[in-house]
Amino acid sequence: xxxxxxxxxxxxxxxxxxxxxxxxxxxxxxxxxxxxxxxxxxxxxxxxxxxxxxxxxxxxxxxxxxxxxxxxxxxx
Numbered sequence: 394x395x396x397x398x399x400x401x402x403x404x405x406x407x408x409x410x411x412x413x414x415x416x417x418x419x420x421x422x423x424x425x426x427x428x429x430x431x432x433x434x435x436x437x438x439x440x441x442x443x444x445x446x447x448x449x450x451x452x453x454x455x456x457x458x459x460x461x462x463x464x465x466x467x468x469x
Contacts, residue, residue: 412440416467418447418454425451443467 407415417437419429437444445467447453 409440412437412442416443416445416463418445418463420447420449420451420453422449423451423454 415437419426421428434444445463447459453459
């Protein structure tokens with residue numbers, strides 16, 4: 394699946410007004426999905442995306458506590 398989608402530019406298919414509805418989460422040491430560059434982070438902030446940085450690796454974003462935080466603070 395990743396191989397088939399790696400070249401797609403999803404930011405080009407998102408309507409401008411929909412960026413502010415997005416939440417993105419990334420881990421500072423994420424080897425599985427790759428780390429976000431400062432350029433990517435700046436782009437997301439400039440579009441009004443809710444950017445959440447997690448200290449740790451890919452699995453740091455998948456803990457029960459973190460998912461609870463997202464649910465309580467970002468999805469309500």
